[in-house]
């Protein structure tokens with residue numbers, strides 16, 4: 001299928017070609033020209049056969065690639081996951097289920113898409129690529145970076161360069177990146193927060209001189225951030241698959257509405273849930289759960305997006321974001337695809353740091369979304385309470401979703417089935433998880449991991465244990481206004 005830009009000033013192109021470009025020429029995001037329909041009978045059959053089957057069928061609805069190719073693509077993409085179900089659903093009782101998306105090689109939900117994206121990009125390079133190779137530039141709030149490095153490492157005709165906020169990521173997240181092996185990878189810290197890194201990378205994409213220099217170096221820029229349509233589409237699959245598993249388990253009847261509670265930062269994960277709903281999946285509410293950086297909570301509840309506020313560093317760093325890129329794709333839907341309106345809102349955001357949507361649009365949003373947030377103290381309490389009452393151990397991002405889910409249930413007062421989306425392994429955030437469980441401070445992340453394992457009877461994932469032994473090979477840091485210089489250094493050295 002073709003995709004078009006949310007800002008309406010770029011030409012429509014096939015979705016697979018958009019995977020190469022990342023962002024549209026007019027600064028907008030690529031969106032499908034129409035939503036394909038989900039075939040629920042096929043979904044139920046596919047989900048019996050396993051997750052890769054479901055993922056392949058969803059991909060086929062967006063990308064013009066034959067089924068056999070997609071089927072082997074998804075089989076390979078999910079082969080390294082550490083559980084046979086790939087996306088296990090844990091039943092916590094009372095209608096609450098946890099969908100675990102962190103069983104991939106880097107222990108966060110980013111692997112669900114970033115194991116697929118490089119494979120799509122190779123196919124796109126074959127079909128639409130010129131002579132240049134792809135240089136994948138990525139800003140990370142913690143988990144995308146490692147997942148992109150792991151996904152693209154040693155993939156022919158690509159290289160990948162990651163910017164992360166210095167002091168803005170957890171110790172395990174940082175080590176996962178700085179120890180990354182591979183001939184085509186680079187990592188650099190930015191002296192600033194995630195929004196600085198993300199804005200800086202977006203500016204490089206729009207900078208004509210920089211793009212020309214990259215071309216002279218035999219490359220073109222592409223993105224592994226969730227602005228890339230090649231990340232969004234694979235994420236639709238787990239909403240569909242989990243729904244089908246709930247039907248198969250007799251928890252719901254086909255057609256029943258289910259709520260999904262999503263710990264949200266850049267709005268990529270939850271947007272995929274919205275796309276699944278637009279395709280026909282019976283999603284009732286999408287609950288947008290934020291930490292203290294609650295710009296989205298205010299947006300949904302008041303119709304005003306205002307990024308001019310204090311930035312908080314929280315124990316859920318991958319959600320420490322004030323400018324949620326993918327919201328632009330939802331705005332495009334709620335203004336009935338009126339690109340002039342999207343341009344106006346995005347222009348106001350860039351110039352003033354805020355914009356408002358009309359009351360009618362806000363009310364329409366409220367039909368499909370519910371939004372709330374919780375500060376760190378509630379996040380920690382949710383980790384502890386869930387472990388004590390259910391013997392279920394959660395990471396802080398998942399705990400934000402759990403805490404918001406409890407508040408949502410108390411307010412809405414019904415027990416419709418809900419799926420809490422779990423986005424990372426607790427072993428990525430061991431000092432905070434340990435403190436949440438016991439009140440004790442253990443600064444060393446590995447020591448905290450060892451205690452956590454002994455206390456909870458859960459195993460330390462091999463990808464975490466090995467970090468202690470691996471040499472740190474990527475130590476560069478840059479000022480936030482010189483991301484381009486860091487990229488050129490990387491190219492000169494590789």
Ligand SMILES: *Cc1c(COP(=O)(O)O)cnc(C)c1O
Pocket residue numbers: 108109110142143144226263264265266267268269270318319397398423424
């Ligand atoms: C990226 C991330 C999120 C936020 O997802 P978005 O798609 O950016 O909203 C939440 N939790 C974890 C662990 C993440 O890595």
